[in-house]
Amino acid sequence: MNDIKKPLCAGSPCAALANTELRAAPFYTVRGKGFPIIFVHGMGVDHRSLMLLDDAFPEGTERIYIDLPGFGKTPALHGTGGLQDLSDWLRDIVLALGGNRDYALVGNSMGGALARDLVAGNSKHIAGMALIAPVVDPVKAHRRVGKHIIGHPNESLIATLPPEQADEFLTMGVNQSFEAWRRYQRFILPGTLLCDRGAMMRLDARYYLNGDPENRFGAFEGPVAIICGHEDQIVGYKDQRDLLPHYPNAVYTVVNGAGHNVHIDQPDVVRAALRDWIDLLPV
Structure with missing residues (x-):
């Protein structure tokens, strides 16, 4: 399948961003044509981290994978570069990409918090949302996380990996199979090597939104999928369950044998x- 890869300013939507103070033109990749689905990745990776799931989406969908500022090929934001700054930037980008079209969101980890904040800002054209291991509480100490239990340790594999690569692989997941490593190596690792470390430090220092998104919109009626790993030691799965009263048409799935990188494990x-969720969208 041929991907379309370009910075947003290569096309006409750049005009919609001319007045933004943050001025970071995003790099993005598009697959397919039709109903738009916008993918928002997590911290420390880039748009490729979610492309493993691309074959879950049928023909008639346009999958738009965006690099957030400071990640992949999108330059970092000017100024403080906090989580709310990323959300405000993303709102402008989505407006430029989508125009007046309805669309759906897929957010992973930090991208899940950003997707929820988009709903809080204006959900008029958001037809649905899938949250994969989403951040709910930005304060790590407040999270109810899972126990990081590795069911089948693979010492022979781990012994062959460079220490700096093995550490992240072991921390973010619990599946130590060779196949899981290959997925991590292909879809996660390239993005970790491109991160702007200064931008990440600024983001970490202001890692909060202007209030809980759900407190601003009350309830979102569109179809929602919330997918969590049972062994997720980064964000857990219990905080996500507490979101359900705000999403009356949500399906909440806890995946056994999966850590924070639930889609890798x-x-x-x-x-x-995701296929069950897509069946509920106006595709």
């Missing part, structure tokens, strides 16, 4: 949950 289960 158990991609088939995540794809199945």
